[in-house]
Amino acid sequence: MTQQSAGAAGTDADPVEVAVAIDVGGTAMKCAVVDGAGTVRHTERHDTDADRGPDAVVAAIGDVAAGLADTARARGLTPRAVGLVVPGVVDEVRRVAGYSANIGWRDVPFGELIDARTGLTTALGHDVRAGAVAEARLGAGAGSDNVLFVAIGTGIAAGHVLSGVPYPGAHGAPSELGHVQVVCTDGPRCGCGRYGCLEAVASASAVARRYGEAGGDRVAAAEVVRRAVAGEERAGRVWRQTIELLADGLITAIRLLDPEVIVLGGGLAEAGAALLDPLHAAIMERLAFQTMPRLVAAALGDQAGCIGAALLALDRFHAGFAVGSATGT
Template sequence: MGTGETAVAIDVGGTAMKCALVAPDGTVLHGERHSTGRERGPAAVVDAIVDVAAGLVGTARDRGLDPRAVGIVVPGVVDEANGVAVYSSNIGWRDVPFVSLIGARTGLTTALGHDVRAGAVAEARLGAGAGSDNVLFVAIGTGIAAGHVLGGRTYPGAHGAPSELGHVQVRHDGPLCGCGRYGCLEALTSAAAVARRYREAGGDGIAAAEVVARAVAGEPRAAEVWAETVEILAEGMTTALRLLDPEVVVVGGGLAEAGDALFTPLAKGMEARRAFQAMPRLVSADLGDEAGCIGAALLALDRFHAEES
């Protein structure tokens, strides 16, 4: 393989990390997956991430590539400016200085970002939102998270936790959310919530995707749960529309795989609620589960070129 500028990218999840070598145009040149080893505690997870980063730098060089920077994206609260992972409830760490740790180990420029916001950058620049300067990315999976991208860059917030769409309260008498409040969008419309609400309605224990499939097939109980889910989701998305006025809304995550069963009624629900505001273009994400790694690579190369200039 010929030489070429490359970023090392790591997208850390609760139980596994997706890793890649990524070209500047977003092409994934090499991919790996590793366990986080979360059961061994937060310190062991941090050590594993640093080891994997160093190993990927070596892999890039062995393949004749030119690794310029390392990008790592993580869940939770992230201080991107100072390169610190402030807190993750999934993994349990606090105040981990990833930029200094990985930079010292690899000798390369290192950037730290939030996993969903990095995915938003990737979708805005290279995916379904390409061509727009104002993109809202919403990931609907086990939870709900969002990232708002302006001019190809995501807004990091003053305290590392912006665009928490999943924790907008939409039902004051709703179920308890993981954040400790009641009736948040995530507690009612995430994939986990759809499966839970179907069980509570008397259905069997199935995943959200199967609830959607049964709804499409005409099962009354599933159809009722799904219709209510999309209506509530439309309320939450309209709140984002009011605040952010995006040109494009890119929806990713597991529930986006519902396709027309989600997008058609969601667009109708938002249209009915938008009042005086322009309706954004509503599209499905293009990059799938590679979005986090591609976004991590873009953040890393951005930082490398900023330091070089």
């Protein structure tokens, strides 16, 4: 199943350089044609259909990328590169998706495959780090050189951006904030196999679970927050615990990275002031000698991944990387 919508078109008299952008999730692929200013010119949404197996998903991504490039040309736009961002472990230099638990692939050479399928050079990135790039350059972190983006949704993930460039780590898995241990004893088991990780206790799914364990009915995290703000004691207790746990995780990141600004995205960040205000206060209590970074909500919503993918793709093109080349020419 595919959903499409169109944005502003270019004209023959005014050709616009764009990138094809694909943000692959466990259930859906968010897709777009994006220009160098970060303006989304066209969007599509496709089911990932991960149950078909990793090989089928990889083939579908190639088809979607080629189709988006054709759509851009038909609209008078000039596609220069493809930006593909995926979850899991990503080797951005070799352009290889090492592992994704949600989709099941291992060591997929996406760069070479998409180059060959589209005739365009391809940048491969991590989905959260791409969102971090978009927020750092064009969103809530714009104007700052040291930005930590933290996505708090079903899980918790982070991306660290320095002077507009995401830090990739030595092994493709930096800034794993969700797996910082914040509950040392009797913490819940995390998806990574360990206990007491931040993701296991303070993500949106964890908030909903803890509310149920406290005797509440089965509701989403957003409803728990709404009830907490409205004065329900059970929800308030769960939410206060969540704030304290998030502060414990973020203070570790502040100690290590000393960011100028922390941008909070993901579903839980939609709580707005109900999250930002008490979290700011809780971090301040833990700061000691360090400087408090600005704490802000993300500005680009669920388009951040696609916009970031496009920025990485155009970076690659303008750096002179040839089609099918891992190192450039």
